[in-house]
Amino acid sequence: MPNTTLSNRAVIRLSGEGVRDFLQGLVTNDVALLAPARPVWAGLLSAQGKALFDFILWADGEDVLIDCEAARADELAKRLTLYRLRRPIVIGRGDALAVHWSAEGEAGSPDPRLAALGRRWIAPADGEAADYDERRIALGVAEGTAELGVDKTLWLEANAVELNGVSFSKGCYVGQENTARMHHRDKLRRRLLPVKIVGAPGDEAELRTGEGKAAGELRSQVGDVGMAWLRMEHADGVLTVGSAEAEVIWPQWLQDQTAASA
Structure with a gap:
């Protein structure tokens, strides 16, 4: 059996x-959707609707497991602890998993974001999985601090609507007001999108027409x-980044949903 752990x-x-109930008032998605074998992708936002953390929630009996970026797991646990106040909730690392x-x-x-990305689960570790990030990026599924930043990218710019990461019917959560306003006014002017790169950008990151x-x-x-x-x-046409060229790989799921809403 191939190695499968995402280290x-x-x-x-x-x-x-x-x-x-605690999570329901904090995260972007409807925690009531959680069920065995039915995880939910969600974000924890700033009051302005910008992504602070993104993660996948899993039901484990009465507990909830958070599948998150390892480099910021302790920071996320600390942030949740601050929101907990005096609730009788225990928040800790699941290091055996x-x-x-x-x-x-x-x-x-x-994967709750996009079935074409593959399948995921939580269990004790084995060897490192190969090709996950390349497949994920090519499919246009952004995650983690490198791609979303911290208080840098609006949640809807991460394609949260199209990738099942937000509920507009569940009620209030941190950043809900601005997120809902943008959605209903159709004011999305930027997105995270996959690009094909030809050449070597070097240390450059700025994309230009x-x-x-x-x-x-x-x-x-x-x-x-x-x-x-x-x-x-x-987003259409060839762009440059340093001495390299870049062109958007339009994900099929985005084309399908854009056509459906037209």
Whole structure:
């Protein structure tokens, strides 16, 4: 069996009375949707609706497990502890557990953001999974601080609507007002999108049009694909980043949903 552990992910366990109600008032998605084998992608935002953390929630009996970026797991646990106040909720690292991924097979559950990304589950660690980030970026699924930043990218700019990361019916959460306003006014002018890169950008990150206009920022790169934060008016055509060229790989899921809403 191939190795499946995502070593750049970690697990936080929340247990105690009222765990789901606690999270319901904080995160972008509807925690009531959580069920065995049905994880939920969500974010914890600033009051302005910008991403502070993104993660996948899992039901584990009465507990909730958070599948999150390993480098910021302790920071996320600390932030949740601040919000907890006097609630009888225990927040701790699930160090005996790891996040697993496979591009195919029947283990685990389909990724809640995009089924084409593959399947994931939580279990004790094995060896490092290969090709996850390259596949994820090529499919246009952004995650983590490198791509979303911290208080830098609006949650809807991470394609949260199209990738099942936000509920507009569940009620209040941190950053809800601005997120809902943007959605209902259709004011999304920038998105995180995958790009095909030809050449070597070097240390450059700024994307420009052929006329030299600022178009956005290259946030990450694996092989010849990258994740870019782009102004939508400049997302068509060839862009430059340093001495390299970049062109948007329009994800099929985004094309389908854009056509459906037209």
